[in-house]
Amino acid sequence: SKTFLFNGEVTGPAITHLAQVNPIFWLILGAGIAKAETQRAQIGWVEPKDVPFDQPGLLRDAYVPGDLGFDPLGLKPTDADELAVMQTKELQNGRLAMLAAAGFLAQELVNGQGILQNLGL
Structure with a gap:
């Protein structure tokens, strides 16, 4: 497709x-x-x-x-402690996403198939 x-x-x-x-x-x-x-x-x-x-x-x-x-949607916390927690969450989510993308690419290198084919979709 x-x-x-x-x-x-x-x-x-x-x-x-x-x-x-x-x-x-x-x-x-x-x-x-x-x-x-x-x-x-x-x-x-x-x-x-x-x-x-x-x-x-x-x-x-x-x-x-x-x-x-x-911050057009006003999502940034106004409290300093809440902001620190949110910043940590954003960093962790970004790191996890990079690891996931690296895993997808590594799997494609191994067998030459796209991620959707590897997942059976």
Whole structure:
């Protein structure tokens, strides 16, 4: 069955997908990442012209790493203890997701089948 992504041109196990994607996509993705990282740097770091020579990469006083002020649904806890718990949960969920993705790719390397075929779906 064809996927709606990339007009159905990317097929097979996920381990082979990156090589199948049109190079133009990578240029657009790279430009988007560069824009997002530039904006993040402007939020978190002091302008280079205002940084003392002996303190490269100086963060703004009010900046908390990872807090870019993006919370459109208001899900961020206001209590400091609740926020610490939520941050820990987010880190643990992210780590678990990375391990799961690595496991999927490892299984595909072993037998050349996609994850859905491995699960019998």
